[in-house]
Amino acid sequence: MSVLLETKAVVKQFGEFRAVDRVDFRVQEGEVLALIGSNGAGKTTLVNLISGLLTADGGQILFRGQDVTKQPVKERIRAGIARSFQLVNLFDQLSALDNVALAIFSRQGKTRRLLTLADADRPVWAEATEVLSLFRLDTKARTLAGGLSQGERKLLDVAIAYALKPRLLFLDEPTSGVGTREKAPIMDTIVSIVRSEGISAAIIEHDMDVVFSYSDRIVAMHQGTILADGTPDQIRRDERVLTTLIGTPEPPR
Amino acid sequence: MSTVTTVVIPTRSPMRRLWYAGPVLVVLLVLPWVADQYQTILLAYGLVMAIAALGFNLLLGYTGLLSFGHSAYFGVGAYAVALMVKYLGVTSMELHLLGAIVASVLVTAIFGVACVRYTRIFFGILTMALSQVLWSLAFKFFWVTGGTDGLRVPTPTLLGVVTGKGDKIAFLAHAYYYYVLAVFLVCVAVMWVIVNSPFGRALQAIRDNETRAQFIGIPIWRYRWVAFMLSGVFTGVAGALWVPLNGLTTPDILHWTFSGKIVFMAVLGGFRTFVGPIVGAVVYNYLESYAVGYTVYWQLFLGVILVVLVLSLPTGIVGTAERLMARRRAPRYPQGGHK
Numbered sequence: 001m002s003v004l005l006e007t008k009a010v011v012k013q014f015g016e017f018r019a020v021d022r023v024d025f026r027v028q029e030g031e032v033l034a035l036i037g038s039n040g041a042g043k044t045t046l047v048n049l050i051s052g053l054l055t056a057d058g059g060q061i062l063f064r065g066q067d068v069t070k071q072p073v074k075e076r077i078r079a080g081i082a083r084s085f086q087l088v089n090l091f092d093q094l095s096a097l098d099n100v101a102l103a104i105f106s107r108q109g110k111t112r113r114l115l116t117l118a119d120a121d122r123p124v125w126a127e128a129t130e131v132l133s134l135f136r137l138d139t140k141a142r143t144l145a146g147g148l149s150q151g152e153r154k155l156l157d158v159a160i161a162y163a164l165k166p167r168l169l170f171l172d173e174p175t176s177g178v179g180t181r182e183k184a185p186i187m188d189t190i191v192s193i194v195r196s197e198g199i200s201a202a203i204i205e206h207d208m209d210v211v212f213s214y215s216d217r218i219v220a221m222h223q224g225t226i227l228a229d230g231t232p233d234q235i236r237r238d239e240r241v242l243t244t245l246i247g248t249p250e251p252p253r
Numbered sequence: 254m255s256t257v258t259t260v261v262i263p264t265r266s267p268m269r270r271l272w273y274a275g276p277v278l279v280v281l282l283v284l285p286w287v288a289d290q291y292q293t294i295l296l297a298y299g300l301v302m303a304i305a306a307l308g309f310n311l312l313l314g315y316t317g318l319l320s321f322g323h324s325a326y327f328g329v330g331a332y333a334v335a336l337m338v339k340y341l342g343v344t345s346m347e348l349h350l351l352g353a354i355v356a357s358v359l360v361t362a363i364f365g366v367a368c369v370r371y372t373r374i375f376f377g378i379l380t381m382a383l384s385q386v387l388w389s390l391a392f393k394f395f396w397v398t399g400g401t402d403g404l405r406v407p408t409p410t411l412l413g414v415v416t417g418k419g420d421k422i423a424f425l426a427h428a429y430y431y432y433v434l435a436v437f438l439v440c441v442a443v444m445w446v447i448v449n450s451p452f453g454r455a456l457q458a459i460r461d462n463e464t465r466a467q468f469i470g471i472p473i474w475r476y477r478w479v480a481f482m483l484s485g486v487f488t489g490v491a492g493a494l495w496v497p498l499n500g501l502t503t504p505d506i507l508h509w510t511f512s513g514k515i516v517f518m519a520v521l522g523g524f525r526t527f528v529g530p531i532v533g534a535v536v537y538n539y540l541e542s543y544a545v546g547y548t549v550y551w552q553l554f555l556g557v558i559l560v561v562l563v564l565s566l567p568t569g570i571v572g573t574a575e576r577l578m579a580r581r582r583a584p585r586y587p588q589g590g591h592k
Contacts, residue, residue: 077469098454
């Protein structure tokens with residue numbers, strides 16, 4: 001497996017507080033990686049730096065060998081980095097289908113078109129329909145995003161990012177705020193899609209059952225640094241992770 | 254990806270909502286033959302304001318930006334015409350419209366750069382402040398703008414042949430009314446295509462969620478800037494069409510209170526719908542004209558009527574009408590959204 005993304009000593013400072021402290025982080029081609037850590041560990045800040053929501057104060061971010069540290073969000077998306085959000089970010093007054101179609105229009109550079117009707121572009125709607133059925137949202141195509149259930153909203157958030165055809169997909173707590181019974185179906189859907197398409201995924205998650213069930217590799221963060229990095233089996237047995245993050249000497253089942 | 258046999262295409266296809274456009278168009282076309290000249294000219298004013306409100310609503314309804322400075326672009330259109338008459342002796346209405354478009358593109362391009370980085374109250378205040386700058390220029394540079402006396406604009410030549418020499422009122426109530434109607438229809442058609450284009454959808458995405466719009470690769474500021482210019486140009490065209498009706502342009506139309514009227518028209522008609530601002534502008538124009546004729550305390554009278562209307566119809570006239578119609582059939586959309 002080759003390296004898809006690499007950060008070198010990346011730093012983000014908020015006043016006196018160093019949220020991300022010289023972090024070296026890697027994502028390999030095609031892997032599903034989990035990013036764990038307590039609140040304030042720097043997980044979301046790291047993802048924000050890589051996706052372009054925040055600008056790094058130091059260090060370098062390389063995507064497929066290209067330096068993207070200072071690039072605007074649009075360029076990073078074009079390079080193949082997409083993300084979903086912890087607090088779901090949708091276009092609430094547009095239908096689920098419109099939400100996905102917009103990502104496709106944007107990917108194809110068609111949002112610049114002023115004098116053609118969006119509805120007439122059948123290939124885009126066909127692709128949007130296909131994406132929605134992949135995410136099991138086809139029956140909700142015409143429902144306004146604001147009227148979907150939390151689980152559906154989470155899936156739609158990921159579907160929008162997926163429609164951008166990324167090579168690397170960041171998923172910020174894809175199951176937060178949904179019922180326990182809904183978590184597995186959501187993760188099954190997302191992970192089976194990214195695996196079948198060969199997309200690399202980095203998932204921020206607090207639910208350890210989800211983390212250990214779906215990831216190939218786990219990176220644990222603590223106070224802005226990387227505490228541990230290894231396979232689920234290695235992390236399960238890592239003393240520092242158990243005492244610092246999970247808070248019990250008993251390995252999780 | 255798996256092969257999908259059924260493609261879902263949006264069912265809200267705006268074409269299907271145009272069923273009422275036919276009868277309305279017939280009424281608009283026959284009006285000068287059945288109504289008196291005053292009524293026709295009154296409706297011409299309404300259609301002109303409808304163009305302004307339509308432009309304004311590209312920002313409010315579709316991009317989520319409340320401009321309190323659209324008087325500036327209306328005024329730029331009107332003064333462009335007046336200054337073309339004063340300094341260049343141009344009487345062709347087509348050249349007037351062209352001049353108004355060029356002038357409003359220039360002004361909105363500059364104002365837009367300053368405004369589109371802000372949203373909500375900051376955007377509103379900035380647009381208002383900039384419009385007040387133009388108002389004070391028109392007010393103070395009287396040797397150019399005529400100050401509070403304004404600039405007189407004679408009736409123009411339409412399509413190089415129709416002139417208003419002779420009976421000015423008859424000209425305004427027939428030839429000019431049809432000219433306004435034609436420009437209005439073109440503006441409605443162009444705006445309808447714009448809001449239903451991929452660009453229009455991108456504006457709605459920006460309105461709904463700026464962060465997500467950014468993270469699907471939409472350049473927020475640039476698109477807002479283009480929307481700002483388009484919005485201003487429509488309002489500028491309205492300003493240009495208004496001058497011959499009024500015969501005079503004064504700094505009043507650059508004042509922020511005039512912007513307030515445009516905001517009110519969109520809210521009254523329903524800014525969440527495409528036709529809302531059009532209906533709002535025409536209705537507001539009638540309300541104001543009749544209130545002025547009815548009592549010297551017309552502002553008080555009009556204010557009370559408008560407060561009652563807004564409180565009783567919070568989604569505007571068209572929004573309420575659509576909701577009532579939707580009640581009669583199975584709802585396809587739960588709530589909100591552009592129809």
